Amino acid sequence: MTQALAPSTSSEPTxxxxxxxxxTPRLWxxxxxxxxxxxxxxxxVIWFAAFILREPLDPWQQWAVIHLGELLPNGRPRFRQVLLLVARQNGKTHLCKVLALYWLFVERQAMVFGTxxxxxQAKESWEHTVETAQQTEALAARVSSVRIGNGQQVLSTTDRCRYKIGAADRKGGRGKTIxxxxxxxxxEQHTWExxxxxxxxxxxVADAQIVYITNQGDARSVVLAALRRSALAGDDPALGILEWSAPPGSAVTDPAAWAAANPQLGRRMDPAVLAGPAARVSQxxxxxxxxxxxxxxALCMSVDKLDPAIDPVAWQACLDVGDLAEQRGRLAACIDxxxxxxHATLxxxxxxxxxxxxxxxxxEWTGPSAAMALERELPGWxxxxxxxxxxxFPAGPAAAVASKVADRRKEGVYSWPPRGVKVAEIRGETPAVCLGLSKEIAAKTLAHSGQEMLDAQVLKAEKAKxxxxxxxxxxxxxxxxxxxAVAGAAQLARTLPKTRKISRHTRAAP
Known part of the structure; x- marks a missing residue:
């Protein structure tokens, strides 16, 4: 099925x-x-939403609950964990509310927990759920109490069931049987805590079930990435996946990609809300x-990072294979x-x-003993x-190693530091140094030779506010x-006194 746009009244193409x-999700x-x-x-669940809550599920939500609700012959849920991925603004909150109320009032689960x-943010969803329970005639009489305060939000029923919430941290869920x-x-879970x-x-709990509902993340989304890999590989028969997402490599302006990630497109979502931003970000x-x-x-596609510190296109534009052989007398160095x-770098x-x-x-120094190797080998380098x-950087991880090196007076048979080498902290604010490197790259006033390790780290660098x-x-x-390290070295190089090249034909003044 397709939804036609309004016919054009101008000479522009329709x-x-x-x-x-x-x-249906792309992956499931x-x-x-x-x-x-x-x-x-x-x-x-579909019947409960339509005839008890009077808030019917939309077609994609119905498809989702039917598949995440699959039962084994013994009556237990097939999946102990379900990973449901879909783009933003497609009705995830409503689906969460319906599931929570169904588990609480129909299945009468003793503990339903939300994070x-x-x-x-968890409280906002919980409050919508409580409000619906109190305003639904068939449920209101079974609400025994609603407790808010002291960091606790609990909806309790006359069946001695509870719906509690917690933040996604190491304390959430502890001390409870869920x-x-x-x-x-x-x-947003960047650790496993x-x-x-x-x-x-x-x-x-033999028949427990956890449903994770989210859109895609970036390189920090380690929990999501690991569960998704396992679900797609079929490693755990009790882990299921339902994923509405654009295929890898999709153009952001491709309506087919929008439709794959947004089941509400053309239903509750106007295509124009995606078309404008898609055109802008594709420039x-x-x-x-x-x-x-x-x-x-909007496309539920994974990316390496959400707020890149360095524009990868600009970095590529600064590629100019060469070396520093002719600048040996005016080098600045930095370690981190x-x-x-x-891992350490000079x-x-x-x-x-x-x-x-x-x-x-x-x-570069790599491995568990990298810091010790840096301290031991740096004078030689x-x-x-x-x-x-x-x-x-005096506030960075290399400070302890660097201070030890700076305090040395003897290293083997030669003195430290070598004659003509100044050893010092990088003065000024670290954010200014980071921004300085980014500006050099954006302005194409920087050159690099495309070293593999440096390229990889630059393309992973993200902004931390x-x-x-x-x-x-x-x-x-x-x-x-x-x-x-290269940001520090670049700043130090910019602050060194400029040296004037002297021609070999220049004679000393008489």
Whole structure:
């Protein structure tokens, strides 16, 4: 089925019809047997929403509850965990509310638990659920109490069942035996603490079920990514997936991609709400962060990062294979270490004759002993490279190692620091250094040779807010110590006194 747009009254080409949103997800776990009212509790959820709540489920929601409600021959839910992915503004909140009320008032589960990104967001969904229960004639008399305060929100029924909520953190769900749970916005769980707190609270319940409802995330969404991989691989027969998403490689302006990720497209969602932003983020000068956000929010596509610190197109434009051999007398160097102490980088930079600053990494240390190797081997590398200045970030992970190196007076048979090398902290605010590198790249006043490790880290670097400013994040997307090292080296190179080249034909004054 398609929904035709209004006919054109001008000489412009008639817009192509926009497909209706797909009721069936693009990726989903196939049922073990035909799904009927006897083999899925989802049919009862549909009836409950339509005739008790008087808030019918939309077609895609009906499809979802039928499949997530699949039952085994023994009557237990087939899936202990269900991963449901769909783009934003397609009715996830309504589906969560209906499921919670069904489990509470029809199945009479003793504990239904809900989590979201934070307690305030979880509370908003919980309040909608409570309001519906109190205003539904068939349910209101069975609401025994509603408790709000002291960080607790609990809806209790006369059947001694409770619906509680908690933030997605290590404390959520602990101390409870959970029979049913809804995990909203799983993409925001960047560690396993919240997942473990809730999941292991269901271990004593043979027929427990957790439904995770979310759109796609980025490289930090480690829990979502791991569960999705496992579900698609079929590693765990009790883990199911229902995913409405645009196929990989889809153009953001492709209506078919919109329809794959948005089952409400052309129903409750006007195609125009996607068409305008899609056209904007597809422009060559579009903000990479806005493009990434559109992909995750509107197309339910995974991206490496949501707020890139460095424009990958601009970084590629700065590629100029070369070396710093002719700048050996005006090099600046910088070291940095990741927080775990497992990866460190020594980088150098120099201002070229055309006023660009060339950066490159000289050496990297990898593994559990990287910090110790950096401390032990750095003097030798500095002696070999002979930079005018060696710097580090005094508030960063490399500070402890660097201070030990700076305090040395003897290293083997040579003195430290080598003659002509200044060893010092990088002065100024770290955000200013990070922004400086980003601006150099955007302005194409930087040159690099496309080193594999540096490229990988640059393309993973994301902004971590520090008030009104930002720094390169070290979380989720891998190491960024090389990015910090080249940023520091570039700044130091820009602050070195300029040296004037003297021609070999110049004579000394008499």
């Amino acid at each position: 817009p192509q019809p926009v497909p209706l949103g797909s009721i 776990t196939r049922p073990l047997r035909p799904l009927t009212p006897e083999t899925s509790y989802g049919f009862r 979201s990104t934070n307690l305030e 029979r049913r749970a809804i995990g909203d916005e799983l993409r 919240a997942y473990n707190a809730v999941t292991f609270a269901t271990n004593a 060559p000068d579009a903000d990479p962060a806005e493009l990434a956000g559109f992909k995750t929010e 270490l990741n927080p775990a102490g497992t 980088a150098v930079a120099a201002v070229l004759d055309d006023e660009r600053v060339r950066v490159e990494t000289v050496h 500095v002696l070999a490279v002979k930079p005018k200045v060696l710097g580090w 520090r008030g009104d400013a930002w720094v390169f994040t070290r979380a989720g997307g891998g190491n960024v110590d090389a990015v910090y």
